[in-house]
Amino acid sequence: MRRRGMMAGLLLAVLMVLSGCGSSFPADPEGTLENVRGGTLRVGASMNGDWVRINASGSGGLSSNDVQGTEAELVKDFAARLGAEIEWVAGTEQVLADELKHGGLDLVIGGLDDKTPWVTHAGTTRPYAESRDGRGSLHKHVMLVPLGENAFLLELDKYLMEVKAEQ
Template identity: 45%
Template structure:
């Protein structure tokens, strides 16, 4: 059974899912108070699955990865591809190419390093929603 050394899955469930996103075409638009787009819809669904309320932070990938490392975010989503440069600084989900707006790219999501139960729950949800 995967474990979370920092208890991310347990702390997010029935609480708040802190999500970082970077604008990227139809995947993530950040025009108003809350972002929108196909990746945002997936994360909203994952938050519902966990009975959590998403709390959004919009920024550059570098800024968001720093926040993830400091424990200020639980998840980063957007147009991040499977060849991400953040492999040593974040846990990376399996790649998904069937997300609306991916335009042939294989997209991944980032979680805190070592939070394997949280990552496993995310991947199970994404497998059900968009396939593996």
């Protein structure tokens, strides 16, 4: 009988803790989704064939017309869904992954696959597309997001899976 009382007390304590947590799962510790929705989506773009093409005019920052390709179009549609403007930043994968890690970007694209070495710097979406290279190797494509920004990641994953289902 005493054991049941202890178990009931433990269960009650767990329920109280969980009810105090609210329903904000998944969460973004840095508020990425909240900041982007109706605001600005800061996107790092690394050139990579048909995935990302950058045609910079050389005058100041990049516009949405300067960044083209399969992933760029996905990001433009995702930003529109969130009511966000896009601030584009061009660079190498290494520079962009480091900028993402330190909070300067919300998303990195560049034809990356699920074997990207940047998983120590970033979270990845679920693979949303596949391609084969010239050697016949299969690549499962992902995008990079800030580590721990799970609400933003979930929103992006849902969007990418919807697009994949429509194809």
